[in-house]
Amino acid sequence: MAETEARAVRDGDDDGADVARERAVDRALGKLDLAAKTRLLSGQDMWTLPALPEIGLDSLVMSDGPIGVRGVxxxxxxxxxxxPSPTALAACWDPELARRAGVLLAQEARRKGVHVLLAPTVNLHRSPLGGRHFETYSEDPYLTGRIGAAYVTGVQSGGVGTTMKHFVANDAETDRFTVDNQVSGRALRELYLAPFEAVVRAARPWGVMTAYNSVNGTTMTEHRHLxxxxxxxxxxFDGFNVSDWAAARSTTAAIRGGLDVAMPGPQTVYGEALARAVRAGEAEEADVDAAVRNVLRLAARVGALAGAEPVVAEPPAPVDGEALAREIARRSFVLVRNERRALPLRPGGTVALIGAAARDARALGGGSATVFPAHLVSPLDGLTAALPEGTLTYTLGADPHTELAAAGQGFELRAVCRDRAGAVIGTASAPSGHLQWMGSDLPEGVTHDALHTxxxxxxxxxxxxxxxxFGIKGLGAFALTVDGTTYFDGVQRPEKDDPFLSFFGAPEPRAEVALTAGESVDVSLTHTVEFPADIPIKVVTFALAHAEPLRDPDELIAEAVEAARHADTAVVVVATTERVESEGFDRTDLALPGRQDDLVRAVAAANPRTVVVVNSGSPVELPWRAEAAAVLLSWFPGQEGGAALADVLTGAHEPGGRLPTTWGSLDDAPVTRVVPRDGKLPYDEGVFIGYRAWEKQGRTPAYPFGHGLGYTEWTYESLEVDGATARVRLRNTGDRPGRETVQLYLAPAEPGPDRPARVLAGFASAVAAPGERVEVTVDLPRRAFETWDEAAGAWSVVKGSYALQVGRSITDRRITTTITV
Known part of the structure; x- marks a missing residue:
């Protein structure tokens, strides 16, 4: 019990609640036999661990995040x-706002009966080609760690566990199940491990998820060293370690490597396989006990273990989800260009709104981060509500979609389940054309054995x-009928061996049908269900896909130009699609899909007050940026994105975002390799990613790390350093109230070839009325002065002279002072 009491003292648990929980864990563990213990370490289905009534243990429920709680x-x-997307949350540069987001998500988790949120993702933007970067925060480990720690603090203040992921160096999607990422010890410590360390030390997360990939030859679910x-x-760290879904490969290597839980179930490398390994002397029961203890500790913390007081007995006060989603969105928008004060919009002026994403907004990224909001506010919705009647027009302009999307607007669908005899055995609503049932998540009365179609x-x-x-997303046998005609009756097979292709693969077009606006037709897509024996969990997933009629692209652009020419301001919304940014694949370029670049150029030529809103989760190339009057980055802005956009465009609120990652062209980007060779991906760039690499190679990005404009002006007046604390005085010299993100960068006097020219060392927000002077204080972390000494296996303070630079971005530095360590 000495170790338990030491942990309680370390965590500052004055009332001894941690000690009491550990005693409850000890009692519960002592009552379990080997079979029960190993069963607890294996998922019983897609999202849950088994209940053990004999010790008063409820089933622990996990759910994907990080922008919402999907539930099971x-x-x-x-x-x-x-x-909004994690890149948007990081663009706010506000840990307190991230904490509030976490509190809301805890509230959502409790509402859905979820104990553990599978978030946050604290991997880094190593290369702009990473397909899943919208789900991570930043290219900078310090910013990532600050936002991630605040998020964890918020979620766990609501009594819900978190799993920081994906541990570690899971920074691209190509061959993610098998890739061996080869990373130097110094780069691991200073970059890729750093956010995880920051979250552990600042927020004490209750879980971690180990990744699919290997690091330096060892797969992460077996990586005992890390x-x-x-x-x-x-x-x-004293939380539980869960595998990424289907990442665990070896029973004995995983338990020796420190993996506590193998998900999903019921077919995993743990359970009975682990019990057999222990009986055969191939695995140690002490390792099993350690894993079970970590799971029971999680259960005690979230209130799922009898006799243990949960960490949070009373959840925080309720949070208005819609209001917070709207606030985060407008605070995240980054105004990177605003010539001739094109924004905010002039009161009473006319606006031509243009772009497919203005009507059918992309609020979130694809893949496991997907959730389904009760409503979605598009830019068209938001501006229609905010602007005077008769002042707004809309035209499509250009459609970025190069493939079909799940059936949505205009469809009324229902799922009908039948047995082999064709008898109906169950039905369910299908609010979208995408159907996904995992494990036991079947309609009432339906079983896997009985289900045939x-x-x-x-x-x-x-x-x-x-x-x-019309088309089909999914694998297997399908029959597609539209308006009484069967257009496809056959089998769709995978092009490559990827267990997640059914989830993330592209839809196949199967029918072209001439239809008349407003005239309803019957549609039917029937899937014959098969459950392969080698799949660890039974899943039914497929989608009816659809695309609107194609029109001549030049004609669409001409219509948009005509609308822009007759408006005071043209607002063009450009976007990526799910086939550009999503889980499961990396990007091959940074170009906007379709004819959107042509659209922007044509509209900007017709109207000098053209505002471009970029709806993407991570960087895209903006070859026309000098031709537009204003460029606003909206990320994936969540369900209230359109309302938040109206707030910012009209000037009701200023855009508050600053870039959490560098934006530039692919030709200039310093780190672009994400494709392994012979199964290996060397991180040859070492500690030079993001702005570190841009500066080292002397390249100029389109927009630098930390950049962002508001609707007022700021003058930086003084910088003083007292020990490890910096004080910055600044004044709002504009004519509007505003918020400024004060950024501090530390630059060694002699960085040499193996050390970045400067690194982010701190940041803070300043809020002031016009003419008001404010002061912010920023603590300088010791780690900013350290490097990892691989030979010594330790952190080492690099003594000498440093320039402490304060300003608005990595390149816009206003005041410098010198400090010596």
Whole structure:
């Protein structure tokens, strides 16, 4: 019990609650036999661990995040609050706002019966080609760690666990199941491990998720050095370690490597396989006990273990999810260009709104981060509500979609389940054309043994006349019928061996049908269900896909130009698509899809007050940026994105974001390799990623790290350093109230070839009225002065002279002072 009491003292647990929980864990563990212990370490289905009534243990429920809590059902029938993307949250540069987001997500988790949120993702933007960067925060480990720690603090203040992920160096999607990322010890410590360490030390997370990839030859679910020696040993992490889904490969290597839980179930490398390994002397029961203890500790903390007081007995006060989603969105928008004060919009002026994403907004990224909000406010919705009647027009301009999307607007569908005899055995609503049932998540009365076919049936009412395209996303046998005609009856097979292709693969077009706007037709997609024996969990997933009639791109652009020419301001919304940014693949370029670049150039030529809103989760190239009057980055802005956009464009609120990652062209980007060779991906750039690499190579990005404009002006007046604290005085010299993100960079006098020219050492927000002077204080972390000494295996303070530079971005530095350590 000495170790337990030491942990309680370390965590400042004056009332001894941690000690009491550990005693409850000890009692529970002592009552379990080997079979029960190993069963607890294996998922019983897609999202849960088994209950053990004999010790008063409830089933622990996990759910994907990080922008919302989906729960155990992947369906629009079970809606969730959808916050802006993690890149957006990081663009706010406000840990307190991240904490509030966490509190809201804890509230959502409790509402859905979820104990553990599978978030936050604290991997880094190593290369702009990473396909899943919208789900991570930044290219900078310090900023990532600050935002991630605040997020964890907020979620766990609501009594819900977190799992920081994906531990570690999971920075790209190509061959993510098998890639061996080869990273130097110094780069691991100073970059990729750093956010995880910061979160552990500042927020004490209750969980970690180990990644699919290997690091320096060892897969992460078996990496004893990184998990047991560093994460648990050096940093003192005492939470549970869960595998990424289907990442665990070896029973004995995983338990020796410190993996506590193998997900999903019921077929995993743990359970009975682990019990057999222990009985055969191939695994140590002490290792099993340690893993079970970590799971029971989690259960005690979240209130799922009898006799243990949960960490949070009373959750925080309720949070208004819609209001917070809107606040985060407008605070995240980054105004990177604003010539001739194009923004905010002039009161009473006319606006031509242009772009497919203005009407059908992309609020979030694809993949496991997907949630289904109860409503979604598009830019068209938001501006229609905010602007005087008769002052707003809308034209499509250009459609970025190069493939079909899941059936949505105009479809009324229902899922019908049948057995082999064709008898109906169950039905379910299908609010979208995407159906996904995992494990036991089947309609009432339906079992896997009885289920033979699932039909998505209903009607489609087109909003445009012309040739509509219908298609199928998924693998297996399908029959597609539209308006009484069967257009496809066959089998779709995978092009490559990827267990997640059904989830993230592209839809296949299967029918072209001429339809008339407003005239409904019957549609039906029937899938014959098969459950392969080698799949660890039974999943039914497929989608009816659809695309509007294609129109001549030049004609669409001409219509947009005409609308822009007759408006005071043109607002063009450009966007990426799910086939550009999503889980499961990396990007091959940074270009906007379709004819969107042509659209912006044409509109900007017709109207000098052209504002471009960029709806993407991570950097894209903006070759026309000098031709537009204003450029506003909106990220994936969540369910209230359109309302927040109206707030910012009209000037009701200023855009508050600053870039959490560098934006530039692919040709200039210093780190671009994400494709392994012979199964290996060397991180040859060492500690030089992001702004560190841009500066080292002397390249100029389109917009630098930390950049962002507001609607007022700021004068930096003084910088003083007292020990490890910096004080910055600044004044709002504009004519509006505003918020400024004060950024401090530390530059060694002699960085040499192996050390960045400067690194982010701190930041703070300043809020002031016009003419008001304010002071902010920023603590300088010791780590900013240290490097990892690989030979010594320790951190080392690099003594000497440093320039402490304060300003608005990595390149816009206003005041410098010299300090010596």
């Amino acid at each position: 059902r992947w369906t629009a029938d079970d809606p969730s609050v959808a916050l 998990v047991e020696e560093i994460l648990r040993g050096e940093w003192g 699932v039909e998505l049936a209903g009607t489609f009412t087109p909003r445009e006349s012309g040739t509509h395209t």
